[in-house]
Amino acid sequence: MSTAFLGLGNMGGPMAANLVKAGEEVTGYDPSPEARAAASAAGVSVVDNAVAAVAGAGVVITMLPSGGHVLELYRELVPAAGPGTLFLDCSTIEVADARAAAGLATGHGHLALDAPVSGGVVGAGAATLTFMAGGPAEAFAAAEPHLKHMGAKLVHCGETGAGQAAKICNNLILGVSMIAVSEAFALGRGLGLTDQALFDVASTASGQCWALTTNCPVPGPVPASPANRDYRGGFASGLMLKDLRLAQAAAQAEGVRTALGDHAERLYTEFVEQDGPGRDFSAIITGITG
Ligand code: NAD
Numbered sequence: 001m002s003t004a005f006l007g008l009g010n011m012g013g014p015m016a017a018n019l020v021k022a023g024e025e026v027t028g029y030d031p032s033p034e035a036r037a038a039a040s041a042a043g044v045s046v047v048d049n050a051v052a053a054v055a056g057a058g059v060v061i062t063m064l065p066s067g068g069h070v071l072e073l074y075r076e077l078v079p080a081a082g083p084g085t086l087f088l089d090c091s092t093i094e095v096a097d098a099r100a101a102a103g104l105a106t107g108h109g110h111l112a113l114d115a116p117v118s119g120g121v122v123g124a125g126a127a128t129l130t131f132m133a134g135g136p137a138e139a140f141a142a143a144e145p146h147l148k149h150m151g152a153k154l155v156h157c158g159e160t161g162a163g164q165a166a167k168i169c170n171n172l173i174l175g176v177s178m179i180a181v182s183e184a185f186a187l188g189r190g191l192g193l194t195d196q197a198l199f200d201v202a203s204t205a206s207g208q209c210w211a212l213t214t215n216c217p218v219p220g221p222v223p224a225s226p227a228n229r230d231y232r233g234g235f236a237s238g239l240m241l242k243d244l245r246l247a248q249a250a251a252q253a254e255g256v257r258t259a260l261g262d263h264a265e266r267l268y269t270e271f272v273e274q275d276g277p278g279r280d281f282s283a284i285i286t287g288i289t290g
Helices: 012-021 033-041 050-054 067-077 095-107 120-126 137-150 162-190 195-202 237-254 259-275 281-289
Strands: 002-006 026-029 057-062 086-089 111-114 129-134 151-158
Touching (some): 002 012, 002 050, 012 026, 012 033, 012 057, 012 137, 026 033, 026 050, 050 057, 050 067, 057 067, 057 137, 067 086, 086 095, 095 162, 095 237, 111 137, 120 129, 129 162, 137 151, 151 162, 162 195, 162 237, 162 259, 162 281, 237 259, 237 281, 259 281
Parallel strands (some): 002 026, 002 057, 086 111, 129 151
Antiparallel strands (some): 111 129
């Protein structure tokens, strides 16, 4: 049976290409002509509407911008898919939307799994993504062979919605820690420390974290970090803001007090208003150091 792939953008395009490389027969659709052309060049059989993509598919993978997109497409595709199809959503969306989408699929007798990713466009291209999955064991087992073609690490986090829950909790840590690292560099400079001296200490001391050692917001100490190329490429500030908003919406719904998450969301909102959504989220340091 074929694999249907809907949403062939920055992430979905290379993910679908990796399924093709692994020998899967992939049928795909995206409303963007550029995305369709790139997918076609990578060996995806591109069709001209989403329903046509799911004909004869055993698994339907979605990689879309928002929960609204996922729900709208599921309403169209779920009744059109063959019995017992696996619906695998890899988009980052609200936990409540993930549960609603899975409910639509399982209500028609299909299997459903939320499996958002970490690793960005580089991980999507290199098939080294981390997948965090939520749904029944049967759905995870059915998804595993496909996920292995696109990622290096798979974690079954729990029941439906648990993958999205893990994703937004992780990115809450990331957003807050990037701001803390940026403030530390700003203060260090004010106190006369060089960036390298602070990095050499904090990267091997208790301030150590991914935002410092891999995605360092100042140029120099970590040559591969986006700070060395004017914050181009990497994980866009607009996507970080989206994830912080999802985390805050979930915290409010669950009655959990996330004071730093709330503050981080406000700082990223201000930053995206001034700088735009496109540069790497570590560029927030430019709004702190001036
Ligand atoms: P993108 O905008 O590049 O791709 C989304 C694609 O979905 C677009 O090509 C769009 O045309 C397509 N689309 C919209 N409606 C559609 C429909 N009805 N049918 C088929 N295709 C449709 O976004 P992206 O960067 O690939 O991100 C996709 C998802 O992955 C988002 O939820 C994002 O939060 C998440 N994510 C992105 C990154 C990253 O670094 N870019 C990292 C982790 C997670």
